[in-house]
Amino acid sequence: NLTFDKGFKSGFITVVGQPNVGKSTLVNKLIGEKINIISRKAQTTRNRIQCILTLDKAQMIFIDTPGIHRPKDKMGKYLNEIAYESLREIDLVLFMVDANYKPNDQDKKIATQLAHASSKPTLLVLNKVDTVSKNDLATRINDYQKLGEFTDIITISAEKGINLDDLTEIIVDYLPEGPKYYPDDMITDQIEQFIVSELIREKILKFTHQEVPHSVAVEVTRFKERSDKDLIEIGANIYVERKSQKGILIGKGGSMLKKIGKSARADIENLLSTQVFLDLWVKIKDDWRDKEDALKMLGYKG
Ligand code: GDP
Ligand code: MG
Ligand code: K
Numbered sequence: 001n002l003t004f005d006k007g008f009k010s011g012f013i014t015v016v017g018q019p020n021v022g023k024s025t026l027v028n029k030l031i032g033e034k035i036n037i038i039s040r041k042a043q044t045t046r047n048r049i050q051c052i053l054t055l056d057k058a059q060m061i062f063i064d065t066p067g068i069h070r071p072k073d074k075m076g077k078y079l080n081e082i083a084y085e086s087l088r089e090i091d092l093v094l095f096m097v098d099a100n101y102k103p104n105d106q107d108k109k110i111a112t113q114l115a116h117a118s119s120k121p122t123l124l125v126l127n128k129v130d131t132v133s134k135n136d137l138a139t140r141i142n143d144y145q146k147l148g149e150f151t152d153i154i155t156i157s158a159e160k161g162i163n164l165d166d167l168t169e170i171i172v173d174y175l176p177e178g179p180k181y182y183p184d185d186m187i188t189d190q191i192e193q194f195i196v197s198e199l200i201r202e203k204i205l206k207f208t209h210q211e212v213p214h215s216v217a218v219e220v221t222r223f224k225e226r227s228d229k230d231l232i233e234i235g236a237n238i239y240v241e242r243k244s245q246k247g248i249l250i251g252k253g254g255s256m257l258k259k260i261g262k263s264a265r266a267d268i269e270n271l272l273s274t275q276v277f278l279d280l281w282v283k284i285k286d287d288w289r290d291k292e293d294a295l296k297m298l299g300y301k302g
Pocket of ligand 1: 018019022024025026128129158159160
């Protein structure tokens with residue numbers, strides 16, 4: 001459904017490796033230096049998507065290690081599903097190791113798992129080169145290389161920022177052409193909002209039997225947690241192109257909108273494990289077409 005500019009690249013990347021090799025440091029550093037966008041909750045079990053790095057020519061979506069972190073709640077599962085089903089699978093794997101040490105059993109195990117589970121390009125990333133001598137590094141590259149078939153090998157220091165530009169370039173090289181899945185300025189909380197808006201959209205398409213085009217946009221305008229009541233208040237605008245579509249969406253005496261709202265609310269409550277108050281409004285696109293950044297804000301910009 002998403003359109004994209006020719007030449008724009010995007011994809012899902014996962015960084016695998018045993019604990020403490022520097023996976024989180026790398027992702028944080030990449031995001032932090034480019035500033036464009038961030039989800040900093042790297043360790044939350046809830047968000048399968050860790051970070052989104054948007055450059056002029058590419059968007060990299062870093063995802064938690066599949067098979068190692070099992071999603072612990074429904075949101076994680078859902079993100080898992082959208083990441084792996086609708087958006088297909090990982091495009092690129094970074095296998096990170098600590099260049100200070102020889103490969104151990106765990107490295108071998110991960111390399112074996114990767115060989116079985118993925119046919120995607122896999123980059124061997126030797127991290128922490130800032131604390132390794134040149135001689136040792138050559139030996140390590142040799143040792144780790146034997147663990148599997150790697151598309152490319154790169155030595156970096158995530159912490160000191162050594163070779164990260166090269167790494168970024170290599171990553172972009174191996175990403176397929178694709179759409180900008182997420183808006184430039186997406187943050188973690190907005191990922192939840194994005195999913196909520198997609199859920200509402202799904203119900204619209206389901207209940208209107210496609211009479212409302214896929215271009216229907218849903219903008220979450222309010223997402224407020226009320227801890228006093230264990231309730232989340234969500235307000236959303238549904239944007240359509242024509243008056244007739246607005247009519248269909250609202251239905252006789254508001255019946256259609258009620259149906260959509262009820263069904264979406266049930267799913268959202270299920271997903272967020274809390275009560276939800278959902279307030280839906282239908283608007284005609286012309287109202288907002290001229291609004292600057294509206295498309296970007298909605299996340300539907302190609
Ligand atoms: P993870 O478990 O793989 O996510 O590893 P972390 O990113 O949490 O890093 C583990 C430790 O290694 C932390 O203390 C980091 O500061 C350190 N570390 C990460 N990258 C580097 C590096 O390039 N050089 C050095 N010397 N230390 C690093
Ligand atoms: Mg970590
Ligand atoms: K991590």
